[in-house]
Amino acid sequence: MSVSNFFNGKYILVTGGSGFIGKILIEKLLRSCGGIEKIYVLLRRKKDNAPEERLKIITDYQLFDTLKKINPEVIKKLVPICGDLAKPKLGLTEEDTQTLIENVDIIYHGAASVRFDDHLRDAVLLNTRGTKEVVDIAMQAKKLVTFVHISTSYCNCDRFEVEEKIYPAHADWKSTIRLAEEVDQHTLSILSPKYIYPLPNTYTFAKSLSEHVVNDLCKGKLLATIVRPSIVVPSLNEPIPGWIENFNGPVGLLCGGGKGVLKTCYGEENSTFDWIPVDILTKLLILITYEKALSNDIDEIPVYNAAAGEKTVMTHKELMDYGRKSIWDAPYTNLLWYPSCSMVNNLYKFYAYFLLYHLIPALLVDGLLKAFGRETMMLKIQRKLFVANTALSHFMTNSWKFKNAKVKALQKHVDEDGTQTFSFGHYFDMTSDGKYAHCRQAKIASSKLLFNEEYKREKGLRNTMIFWILDSVLHVTVFGILLWYLISKIEIITAVNNTINSYLVYFNEL
Template sequence: MCSIILHPVLAKMIDTIATIPEFYRGKSVFVTGASGFIGKVLVEKLLRSCPDIGKIYILLRPKKNKTLEDRMKSITDKILFDKVKELHPENMKKLQFVAGDISEINLGLSPDNYDLLVNNVDVIFHVAATVKFQAPLSDSALINIRGTREICNLALAMKKKTILLYVSTSYCHHENQCIKEKTYEPYGDWRKTIKIAESMDRHILNVITAKMKGVKENTYTFTKAQAEQVVLDLCVGKIPTIILRPAIVFSVVDDPIPGYSEGFTGHIGILAGTISGLLKCINSSLSFRSEAVPVDYIVKGLVNSVWMKGTGQSEEPVSIYNGSCKELLDINNEICITASNNSCLKTCTVYNWYPHIVIIKSQMLYYLYSMIFQLLPSVIGDVFINLKIGKPFLVKVQRNVFASQSVLKYFSNNEWDIQNSKFVDIITDAPNDDNFIIKLDDPEFYENCALNTCNFIIQHYFNLKLTENPTSSTKLMILKTLYYMVHFAVYSILAYTLFSVVY
């Protein structure tokens, strides 16, 4: 067997590079968007896997009828932080909120909080954004573009040589079929966009937003692309800068809680809809490749990329990473739906219906199928709920499901080659520590991931206890038979009606 002998100088250099926990030791971090999915998982990871980290300051916006202390408690009381409380309970005291608002000038910080951050912060993770695809341009611009400008100004004012990491999105450059880990030409002048959002009438802005469709699919991708340009124009060459572009983010695969998830977007929403019986079909194709990435992969990319930049291993003016699943996971809709349907049957719960979802490529057939097997049962269900003096909600849910799929239609019907070799490197090879790298050696990865997410959804979304065993195979067989009998009956009626009309 051949062994590799390193040059003594190179070997010494590698030995002197601090490990990730050593790099973060004593460093204070500022996180925006810590109340969101990625932000919370990031904060938990830093507290647990970098136990000697300094303070973690998080920007929190006051909300009506809820104090900042209440908001902080609602974050730290989540099951996500249980491991930190068990392993390093003292670290919870390192988490400190600062009152502010990403959409305000100077982030809405008080002079004291501004000075606190300027004098103490070593690393900024700018995660906050409005992710509403159809948000008014004024709202999206003030949060995503102007908010990023204010973060950059804060970073430049820091007393220490602060590292800035901006969390963008892979889809902000969706007009390129191949999205590379590089900078792209600016989409208009971000300064003018901010000025327009600050001064122009909202009704006129709505007209401008409609015209924008020729350049970007929605206000989210448009403003995130311009926010990248803000970072490039203000920070590159002045402070160490990183841009990480996640694709679609789904539940935790392994670290810290398998299956942990938040919200009803993407794959999480599909599983929740399948388990509840409210979602029966998706308008897409079986061969469509999904760019979904586990949130713990993205968070390891965030933590590791800052370490790379801070230890001089990445000397680029700006380091750019695409957080997609290319070269990591081979996922298409057929694999996802099969795993979802199989995992629902293995989940330890009691079903009174057959949990099953199908993918329909034809838009016309999708509308027909969803009306018969989703909307009609929801209408009937709401009638019974109303008779029991309850508040009908099923049709409202179906309306939201339909609206969500309509908004995502562009992204579920188009595929991109999102190159991610640099991202893969930092989460598979960069650190020699199992806490910060991923391993792709599970042959049943998809079904295990879907099963863990299903179990989490049942327990923490629907507030149900898991049973000792899944629904009995006999009962599932009966439910499956009924499921196909109903389908056969509906298809027969439709076929007979069509035959009668034609002949």
């Protein structure tokens, strides 16, 4: 039986279907596993949009255009389910709960808050208790084949070498959920830093506990797996090269530096970061589902590190170099200033540079905007950049090694399948040119997807040249003023010294 045929007639539940990974997973399942019966998508009511409207908005994205050309009717297999991961029992109605229990064969649990600065209560209720509520549905599902929990490679970032196994818990998940439900926010805020130690933020802490929720509740009872993606980045090829919809991770550096907004950041240039394109991740999720179902082993909860490994990882210096190369090779059409960005590993130096290159220019620009009756924006942008850099500092100054032997071993299923539908091996053998090509494509795609502007290389080159001239003139002017000031100071000091010497000579002669 081929991988795609395994999904024939299956009913699937996807949580986090409106997120970056969730959308690509749904699209890949519908495009490459056409025999699927239905995909239930857990969506919460957002503002005035009901789940049905939100699902329509999602499938109207350019992301689904290829699928619609191949088989437009397949979109009808998506069924929205109104629910909320942060609520007890997922906020589901009894009818919807029963529908899932009676029909679901496969569950992909990917919904989570990925904010690093979430309050401990919010992170635990959504990421840890939410996982428990999804597992409860899985435990009751009458036809369940397998349950796939999407975690993160960094949930054990207190270790700098992470194997494909579950590590001892940093706290008891049951007690932590009880604390989040019963203790007031002020007390939790005081307890939080010590309670989550040695993990750096509430996100990694809550995701770490969620792995133990899956392990404790599912082991020996149902087929379950834990998948740990590293930093999820734009797609390599499918369904659109460079598809991206947020500024998280390395994309933020490329976009901020490329627009001329980000001038300096705090980090260690030689530290590495692990990354995985979102389309490669979705292929791995499908292959892992297939492998676990074939094993029929409920006594073990396997862990897969969906990570680049030693060859494909990048240093921050590499990323910065690719960004500098793309300034002229793939320039943005509209810029705020000439793109240039440096990374410093000294915190005090970073503060000084941030004041000089970020805050002072932001104050000047906002002052001009206010003078002309326009809405100020630069200080808000710079505040977000500073908060983001502070939150990411632990990850930008350290390196991790993620073992991924189990993930690489999935290649056997690709070979058995006889097609390239789920091929991923090229990702683990990327050259420097391949990495740059991916960064370049992601930057080009971000023009339309993140900044809503058409990519026009000639116009971008012209604007980049204009800002390069302005930037050069500004630097020369500032340097000239400083030089003039120093020379004038020296002249004054020389004049004073000459005067003093004259008086000394006069008094000596007397």
